[in-house]
Amino acid sequence: MCDTCGCGDSNGIKIHDRQPISDHPHSHDHDHDHAHPHTHSHSHDSVLFTHSHDRGAKKVISLNVDILSDNNRLAQINRKSFEANHVLCLNLVSSPGSGKTSLLEKTIKALIRSRKIFVIEGDQQTLLDADRIEKSGAPAIQINTGSGCHLDARMVDSAFKKLDVKPGSILFIENVGNLVCPALFDLGEFKRVVVISVTEGEDKPLKYPYMFQTSHLCLINKSDLLPYVDFNTDKTIEYARSLNPNLEFIIVSAKTGEGMDLWYEWLARQK
Amino acid sequence: MHEFSMAIEVINLAQREAGKNSASVIQEITIEVGDLSGVEADAFETALEMLVKGSILESAAISIIRTSGKGRCNSCNIEFEMNHRMATCPKCQCFPSEISGGEEFRVVSLMVD
Numbered sequence: 588m589c590d591t592c593g594c595g596d597s598n599g600i601k602i603h604d605r606q607p608i609s610d611h612p613h614s615h616d617h618d619h620d621h622a623h624p625h626t627h628s629h630s631h632d633s634v635l636f637t638h639s640h641d642r643g644a645k646k647v648i649s650l651n652v653d654i655l656s657d658n659n660r661l662a663q664i665n666r667k668s669f670e671a672n673h674v675l676c677l678n679l680v681s682s683p684g685s686g687k688t689s690l691l692e693k694t695i696k697a698l699i700r701s702r703k704i705f706v707i708e709g710d711q712q713t714l715l716d717a718d719r720i721e722k723s724g725a726p727a728i729q730i731n732t733g734s735g736c737h738l739d740a741r742m743v744d745s746a747f748k749k750l751d752v753k754p755g756s757i758l759f760i761e762n763v764g765n766l767v768c769p770a771l772f773d774l775g776e777f778k779r780v781v782v783i784s785v786t787e788g789e790d791k792p793l794k795y796p797y798m799f800q801t802s803h804l805c806l807i808n809k810s811d812l813l814p815y816v817d818f819n820t821d822k823t824i825e826y827a828r829s830l831n832p833n834l835e836f837i838i839v840s841a842k843t844g845e846g847m848d849l850w851y852e853w854l855a856r857q858k
Numbered sequence: 859m860h861e862f863s864m865a866i867e868v869i870n871l872a873q874r875e876a877g878k879n880s881a882s883v884i885q886e887i888t889i890e891v892g893d894l895s896g897v898e899a900d901a902f903e904t905a906l907e908m909l910v911k912g913s914i915l916e917s918a919a920i921s922i923i924r925t926s927g928k929g930r931c932n933s934c935n936i937e938f939e940m941n942h943r944m945a946t947c948p949k950c951q952c953f954p955s956e957i958s959g960g961e962e963f964r965v966v967s968l969m970v971d
Binding site (some may be wrong): 646648650655656675770 | 860864867868870871875879880881885889894896897914944953963964966967968970971
C-alpha cells in the first residue's frame with residue numbers, strides 16, 4: 588500500500604528515527620524496504636476460457652482478490668508479532684485537532700513509571716508530534732506520509748522494527764488526523780480508539796460511520812470545554828452506539844485530567 | 859482520497875498476475891466495488907484512469923461492477939437494500955444486525971493476451 592492519496596508522489600513516505608529537527612545534515616532514513624514477500628496463494632486462480640488454438644489468444648484470469656488483501660495480510664503479521672512480544676498495540680484515530688497528542692502526553696506522564704510506552708506518530712509532515720511525545724518521556728518514531736492520508740500496515744511494520752519495543756509495553760499508534768481513510772486500513776492493532784472532541788459536534792459518528800463502526804473505544808476529549816459549546820454528549824453516544832452497539836465511551840479532558848483515570852483503568856484491563 | 863492508494867494496489871496486483879500468466883498486455887480488468895466498501899467507485903475509477911499511464915493497464919478497458927449494499931435485520935428476519943451505511947430496516951427502523959452484502963472491493967478478473 589502506498590501513500591499516493593491525492594497526488595502522484597509515491598516516494599513521499601519518511602520514517603524518522605527519532606531525529607530531532609536540527610541544522611546539521613542528517614540522512615533521512617528512507618526505509619523503503621520493498622523486499623516484502625508476496626506469498627499469496629491465489630488458490631482460486633483459474634482460467635475461465637482460452638482460445639488455445641490461436642497464438643496470442645485472449646484468456647480470462649479469474650482472480651476474486653480483495654484489493655486490500657496485501658495490507659490485511661501484513662496487518663495480521665503485525666498483530667502476531669505484537670502478541671508474540673506481549674505488546675499492547677492501540678491505533679488512535681480522529682479528525683485533526685481532537686487532542687490525540689495531548690492525550691498521549693498526559694497518559695505517558697501518568698503511566699511511564701509503571702509501564703513502558705512507545706509511540707508511532709503519523710503525520711503528513713514534520714517531526715513536531717514525535718518531539719512532543721519524547722519530551723513527555725516515551726520513545727517515539729515519526730512516520731511522515733508525505734501526501735498520504737493514512738498509515739498502512741507496512742509503514743507500521745517498519746516503524747515497529749526500528750523502535751525496539753520492549754515486551755509488556757503499550758505501543759500507541761497515533762494515526763494521521765483523518766476520520767475517513769484510516770478506517771479502511773488495519774494496522775494489526777489489538778484495539779482501535781477513536782477520539783472525538785466536544786468542539787466537533789455530536790453528529791460526527793453519523794457523518795463518519797466507518798470509523799465509529801470499526802472502533803472499540805471512543806474517547807470524548809476536551810470535556811473542560813463542555814460549558815462553552817453546544818455539544819450533546821448523550822446524543823453523540825446514542826448516535827455512535829446505533830452504529831456500533833459494542834463501542835465503549837470514556838469522557839476525558841487531557842487538559843484538566845478529568846476522566847483520565849477511567850482511561851488508565853481501561854488500558855490496564857486490555858490483555 | 860484513499861482511492862488513489864487503492865488504484866496503485868490494483869495496478870501492482872495486475873502486474874503480478876500478468877507476470878504469473880506470462881501476459882504482456884491486459885485487455886480488460888474487472889473490478890467489483892460494493893456500495894458499502896468505503897471506496898467511492900467514481901473516484902476510484904478516475905484515480906485508476908489517471909494512474910494507469912505507463913503501466914500494464916494502460917490500454918486495458920476498465921470494467922467496474924457495482925454491488926448494492928444489503929443488510930439483515932434479525933428482529934424482523936428480513937434482508938433489505940442499503941444505499942448507504944446509515945440505512946435502517948424498513949420495518950423497525952433499526953440499524954441492520956449485520957451487513958450481508960456490498961462490502962466487496964476486489965479484482966474479479968483480467969483478460970489478457
